[in-house]
Amino acid sequence: MGLFPFFSFSLFTICIIFSSLQNSILGCSDLIKQSCKNATNDDPNSTYDFCIKILGENPKSNKAKTIEELALATIDLTICNATKVVSTISKVMRSKVLKTSYGNACLKNCLSIYSDAISALREAKRAIRIKDFKKASVEISSAVDAPSTCEDGFNEAQGEVCPISKENNLFFQHTVVSLAFNNMDGHIGL
Numbered sequence: 001m002g003l004f005p006f007f008s009f010s011l012f013t014i015c016i017i018f019s020s021l022q023n024s025i026l027g028c029s030d031l032i033k034q035s036c037k038n039a040t041n042d043d044p045n046s047t048y049d050f051c052i053k054i055l056g057e058n059p060k061s062n063k064a065k066t067i068e069e070l071a072l073a074t075i076d077l078t079i080c081n082a083t084k085v086v087s088t089i090s091k092v093m094r095s096k097v098l099k100t101s102y103g104n105a106c107l108k109n110c111l112s113i114y115s116d117a118i119s120a121l122r123e124a125k126r127a128i129r130i131k132d133f134k135k136a137s138v139e140i141s142s143a144v145d146a147p148s149t150c151e152d153g154f155n156e157a158q159g160e161v162c163p164i165s166k167e168n169n170l171f172f173q174h175t176v177v178s179l180a181f182n183n184m185d186g187h188i189g190l
Contacts, residue, residue, distance in 0.1 A: 144179060
């Protein structure tokens with residue numbers, strides 16, 4: 001009988017942990033599920049799974065009651081991601097991974113591009129709050145271009161490889177989701 005209470009407690013604890021994980025990962029609100037479905041429905045650049053993943057991991061998203069709140073949450077997530085990219089660029093620059101001055105100049109340019117993208121996303125957030133969805137769309141669209149502009153610099157020289165391609169791709173996906181949510185909120189047909 002001494003083992004039974006321990007087993008019951010352990011089983012109960014495991015059920016609670018599983019339940020909370022299920023709620024945080026699989027238990028996205030219906031608003032998130034439907035919005036992600038709508039946002040990614042006709043967009044070849046974004047996927048439902050990615051949308052669900054980023055919003056499902058964010059506690060602010062799970063509390064959202066409106067598309068506008070989700071649009072703001074996606075912007076916050078995208079700004080956070082851009083900040084991580086800036087940090088990664090800084091680490092790569094300090095590590096002296098790139099052996100050519102051209103590669104280093106490209107990376108420095110990427111740093112500037114992402115800093116501008118963060119500013120544009122902050123402007124987009126302000127615009128969404130005052131319901132200026134067209135301005136928000138313009139600002140987010142400028143941020144969407146950051147990864148390809150960064151990559152293009154490296155592609156112009158033979159033999160140069162962008163050391164942050166993975167980060168560029170992830171940021172692009174974030175911005176596409178942000179743009180889709182803004183456009184749904186503002187009903188902007190682009």
